[in-house]
Amino acid sequence: MLTSSDPIPASGAAPDVPRKGPRADTLPALLENWATNRGDRIALTHLDHRTGPEEHAVSLTWSELDQRARETATWLRHRVEPGGRVALLATHGADYVIGFLATLHAGLVAVPLFAPSTPAHGDRLHAILADAHVSVALTTRAKQPKVQAALQHLASPRPQVVAVEATRADPEPLPLPDPEDLAYLQYTSGSTRSPAGVMITHGNVVACARQAAVSYGVLPGRSVTVSWLPLFHDMGLMLGVLAPCVLGIRSVLLDPVAFMERPARWLRALSRFPGAISAAPSFAYGYAAGRVTERERSELRLDKVGALIDGGEPVRPELFARFRERFAGCGLPALAHCPSYGLAESTVLVAGVPAGAAAVSTTFYREQLARGEAVPADPGEPSTVTLTSCGWPAGQEVRIVHPATGAELPDGRIGEIWVSGPNIGRGYWQQPALSAATFCALLAGDEQPRWWLRTGDLGVRFDGRLYVTGRLKDLVVVDGRNHYPADVEVTVEGAHPAIRPHVVAVFTVPDSHGNEVVVLAERSSWVIECELDAEEVTGAIRRSVAREHGLPLHDVLLLGPDEVPRTTSGKVARAACRERYLAGGFAGSRAS
Template sequence: MKNSPLLGSTSIQECSTLVELLRRRAADQPDRVGYTFLTDGETQEQNLTYGELDKKARAIGASLQAMGVRGERALLLYPPGLECLEAFMGCLYAGVVAVPLDLPDPSRISRTLPRLQAIAASAQASVALASSDVRDGHLAALRKVDGVLDIGQVKWLITDRIEEGAGENLVDAEITEDTIAYLLYTSGSTATPKGVVVSHKNLLANMAGIHAMNEHTPESVMVTWLPLSHDLGLVFTALVPLYGGFRYVGMSPIHFLYKPLRWLAAISRYRGTVSGCPNFAYDLCVRKVPPAERAKLDLSSWAIALNGAEPVRHETIERFIEAFGPSGFRREAFNPSYGMTQATCSVSFVPVSAPPTYLRVQKAALERGKAIPAAPDEAGAITFVSCGRELPGQRIAIVDPETKLEKQPCEVGEIWLRGPGNAVGYWNRPEETEELFHAKLADTGEGPFLRTEDLGFLKDGELYITGRLKDLIIVRGLNHYPQDIELTVEKSSRAVRPGATAAFSVDAGDEERLVVVSEADLGGASPADVVGDIRQAVVEQHDLMPHAIVLVKPGTIFKTASGKIQRRACRAAYLNGTLEVIA
């Protein structure tokens, strides 16, 4: 592990809370620019030193203390930018539980506002923090659309109106490592969003593991477009740089999505060494950044390109390497990883400078729960990407979800995790917390483990993810992974939009049947031909006859903020007839 000067001393290693950590950075490096946000996604910089962040956090913290909300939950309602980070740290200084959120999108009010309302009710929030622009502009616009912004009886703190010297009134909140730092609401990929309770102890342990495995130094540079409402955006991209004392350069997800070149150009310009995002974003760069623009990039500084938060596809890795290798991107930079909000953030990484590892397995054996390597010329084999090894102090066990007995290497089971990074549990859901966060092996009693509800296997100590336990499609006793079917569908027709297909099962009488929902740009294509191509590809590749194939309008399939397909939401919309169908 390569330490920063502070990290090598006891001052950072002995910090038991994030508040102590920021105060130490501010005391020892007050003028160091820790955070840069590109307000236009390109060249307009907003910079924040450690001293300035500490000063802002103190002022917000003192204002919260004056409101008498210690220990209560605070909604953070900000657009992407540094104000949200200031508010987050201000909550921690005051002993208030931060709840970072995405602002509702007025153009998708029927989807995004109910989520905010549900989270506000679940968290029992008593205060909402926002900028004056958000309170008087964005949220006022929502009221015009929705008629009412029902997020409960909250008090408002408009953070850009706080007086300059307010921080002088801050009182030590006497927080400890067991104090709750924040609630982060799950993406809702498989269920109604739940608030994950993360303590300072969980957070510091996870950040220390990430820092160690990625070998960060004070010269590292994080470049990101991920929001603070996502565990990868909050912990991996925003807080780990504070832990390691290196620079963060961020931009809005919207700026990236509209022009993916901006992300790569920022890595090139700022000599970024580490960045990460879900798999779909790498594919988006390949599709949207033309060769002429690639030639202007210098990605040789990029040492860690994390790929996580959704299934990692080896085809994506190879396409990106082929497209951006001439720009200086190295195969060894790709770092497929595994993590989840319930484990604070990260669980496993590939060692730095090690190339991605692929494993082709027999399809028939996988359907029976075994990962048996396939022969090089074996048709129909399925390729998985290694997500590396667990963080220091973390244990990964592959467990039979029914018997709760540990599986052998190369046997598929539920991924269980044990370690200090595991979150406290779900907010106000004691039964689910007991079931998922306090699991024990049936034979030895070892625990507590976190049940991830993800499926995978271990081979040579490395973790391979095969799917999601609740999304698993079981037809005629055989297991089918939805992401494999979705990839087949995407390849079946040019009209199918990449990263916009959901495969799930429905009860059709006496058996489960497959349904496919895909966004489509038909152009001049016949809907019947596109459906026919999809059906033929699924039958040939998976020996499954789809019960239904539905083509929907572009931009209407359900996704999380990080771009993951919400299969359960798509299934519900299919069953109640609310999909925006074009064929």
């Protein structure tokens, strides 16, 4: 088993608690206390790059943030019944944070979303707003016309769309929520026809933030979070809003577009704010390493970075290695890398490599992994795959379980990851059957029966550490052999230089003889389509996959830039790829 009591080299101090005030068990109570005890200290800084080439910094102290949240909370309390849902459709920045905190302070349930920018976004928003029965949609004055236009076709009753700037009211005393009360609905990425909102309580928020504090070495008065991750994403919300407010540390926000345009902006913020704790998916580390210029790199000083969390998608060790090599000369600490694992159903965090501990990668034989067993191999051996450990549980218990029998598996055997702890959500909004199946699993032979969360992820315990191998539902099974799509996708990416990194989907489709494998790959944006030999690229893909995995491919489609479906958090949506392929939605599909 893996438990939070296992000896781990965690470097974090015990989370700071307020010196005054009777309550420290919900976010609104903690925000009140920080306003009382640290009122003149800066709580939030937004580095705004939308107004020109130079950033415009907007900061709020704890007193100012608490005051603004109370004003909007009072406005909401007079218009929404207790427990009602309020959606956040604002742009990334201080108004989003104020609206979110105000919703919780008013005893309402927040639904963190995003300001729509494409018709596809409108479809997803409609599905979520209808599912959550949202009463009010908070946005900004600049985005209000677009939000109203995007929601005009929503079935009645439509939510009232209002700008956060227009909700300032004289603050009134409001009762504080209890830890068991619902705080927000975190909608997971997936099909717009069946949105699933994870119910997160105030107690879940506080527990998860304090778990993260210990894992990633948060030091009161010295640590600061720096984040460009979307605030509607579970990791972005925790890093940019929840953890700072629970722990009483400063939060620095950048817009996701600002990072994508110039990743040096993120690294400059890490240089500017000592003790920075930040997070990004693996692709972002490789992206930054390749896009930061020599001149930009020469201005960076990264020696005081506290922790760089690597999560949100399968950890790719070669991408952070490239990042480390690129910025080692800027003083980047050798032990800053913190590979982690989590999901929305656990608020965000399950396991991680603590700050100050070395990330460990292990090479395994691919054939044995396909059979459900982790057998180590020497790096560089043929037919192997290297996985990076996600460390140890962060204040919770983790088991590796046979998905069919519910029995715990021994070390070295691959099974489903099950989790139990105070950060686990209450279930899915208005989906009792799915909630029971996912959040109320019973471990066979458990001496102390309790409910476990079935993550749907496959993993293995090896040398006391957790390794995540893939998603159970995405597993590619051909001729009785298991293949992990992420592993095959890495092979496809390396098959030809014209293939765009991190935008490959591998999935199976039904055939009269069983399952057949399909590959979707985007060509890189620098490739001129008329000069590309598509047969050369697809042939290289087929040869590489056959050589490395022994897999014949039913179809290989080379698509243009941005044609592979993605989730709102930017990850390739394999299920949507498969669905569109079967519907003949891609040119050249041969669905049967």
